[in-house]
Amino acid sequence: MNKLFTQMVLAFICTVATAQQTDSIAVKTDSLNKQYERRDTIRIGNIVIVTNAGNHRQTGNNTNITLRRKRQGKLSNISTNWGIIDFGFANYNDKTNYAAATAGGVLVNAPGSTFPLGASDFNLRAAKSVDINFWLFMQRVNLIKHHVNLKYGVGLELNNYRFRSNISFKEPGLSPYAGMAAIPNAYIIRDSISFSKNKLAADYITVPLMLNFCSNPGYHNRGISLSAGISAGYLYGQRNKQISPQRGKQKNKGDYDLEQFKLSYIAEIGLGPVRLYGSYSPASIFKNKLDMRPYTLGIRLSNW
Structure with a gap:
């Protein structure tokens, strides 16, 4: 009887030990x-x-x-791009009637000159006629699912026209030629000396407004981005900068009969990380007689 009881106790202990070992393995596993x-x-x-x-x-x-x-996280309906810079070229489409400009006193020739001022005097050095713009900011407002946006901003446009010839821009006043009466308006002459540098600079505060299409919203350096619209510029500075051996470096600031406002058609295209811009004004930059319609083309350093 005692032997049977002892065997039953040993069997119970083995069963409990086996169960504990199984549970331990399961926990570890x-x-x-x-x-x-x-x-x-x-x-x-x-x-x-x-x-x-x-x-x-x-x-x-x-x-x-x-x-x-x-x-991709949710895109903001308004995004801002700060400190945009443009590097490009400036030129103009010359539609001037030079006979009328001479008769109107805008072009003044030396007495007895057999070679009056004409279109060739206003030819530019294309590679050195530059357009540099500094945009304080541009904003983009979502219109349709971030694919169609309204884009606007404010900045400075600096147009520089480098001339091949030796023309000089003058304010109203005494004639540079003896025996001629005072000239009541701004005018242009062919100077008697040669310039190593001769440019007309026109600086504007400009506000662009464009409709923007973006093929891949949220990824600025992928897909295609197209923008087109208008810009309005206010002329805040104009100067005729010249360098010559005889007169040295001169920066003549004055009123050279440039229009106070400039309205332009503008466009921008982005192909991946590369952005190009262009502008064209259908009106002359001058108020009277000279009909020169400016345009620009260049590269834009921008996030979008």
Whole structure:
């Protein structure tokens, strides 16, 4: 009887020990599984790398890696771009009637001259006639699902026209030629000396307004971006800068009969990270007689 009781006790102890060992192994296995299910996430730009994602398990030295693109956040309805710079070329389409400009006293020739001022005197050095613009900011307002936007801003336009000839711009006053009466309006002469540098600079405060189309909203350096509209500029500075051996460097600021306001058609195209701009004014930059319609073309350094 005692022998039978002893055998029953030993059997019970073995059963309990086996159950405890099984539970311990299950806990360790579950702990390992949870350890292997931990996620390590790395973000590189818009790419997300997840190691051991989901229920994949690590076996030996093998690691499961999942690649996916980071979800794009909600785009703002108004975005601002600060400190934009343009580098380009400035020129004009010359429609002047030079006979009428001479008769109207805008072009003044030396007495007895057999070669009056004409279109050739206003030819530009195209490579040195530059357009440099500094835009304080530009904003883009969402109109239709960020594909169609309203774009506007404010900045400075600096147009520089470099002449091949030796013309000089003069304010109203005494004639440079003896025996001629005072001239009541701004005028232009062919000077008696040669200039190594001769340019007319016109500086504007400008407000552009454009309708913008963007093929890939949220990714500024991908897809195509097109903008077109108008700009209004206010002339705040004009000068005739000249350099010569006889007179040295001269920067003559004055009123040379330039229009106070300039209205232009403008456009911009972005192909990936490259942005080009252009403008054309259908009206002359001069008030009287001279009909010169300016245009520009260049590269824009902008985020969008």
